[in-house]
Amino acid sequence: QVQLVQSGAEVKKPEASVKISCKASGYTLSKYYMHWVRQAPGQGLEWMGTIIPGDGSTTYAQKFQGRLTLTRDTSRSTVYMELRSLRSEDTAVYYCARDEIVVAGPDAFDTWGQGTLVTVSS
């Protein structure tokens, strides 16, 4: 069955970087966008960015431009999210989510990873 399995929880100090993996199984990676969404404690969902695994092209929310990098390793069916210059406000659960690639562009997230808690604390 379709699954997105994320790497485990991380604790980082301010100004450090974090890299989270999202391993896809049960479907062809190149046929779906992979989006990243985060949720701060007690807060709502926030879209961070998108990668097209087939060609590696990316789109980032303006808020994360310059701090966020999405990459993929198609041989491992895995997508990665790296966030740099971490601050306390980046403490959140980070999710990957897939979305079928269609002509009209990004649409709906039909499968989500289990989430990865990143805690930023000195």
Next chain:
Amino acid sequence: SYELTQPPSVSVSPGQTASITCSGDKLGNKFVSWYQQKPGHSPILVIYQDTNRPSGIPERISGSNSGNTATLTISGTQAMDEADYYCLAWDSSTGGVFGGGTKLTVL
């Protein structure tokens, strides 16, 4: 930047109909999807492209979108429907935009 507005909370009695709105400029010109999230769990897609239900989502959950407002409607609300609900739309300039979320309470 584009914004979507949801009411923070909606309350409904068991068996009644709950309506959760999502408002944005010319939202009717965009596709809207809806997500249900229960505490400690990942979100689940319940409506895509305004009105479509993924397999496994009950028929009593429906969606609409016109003008500036999209609406998620849950008929015959059950205790299991109590959750946070988020709308999502795509803007050519902003990218993916989530509403702030609505906490549905089944009293």
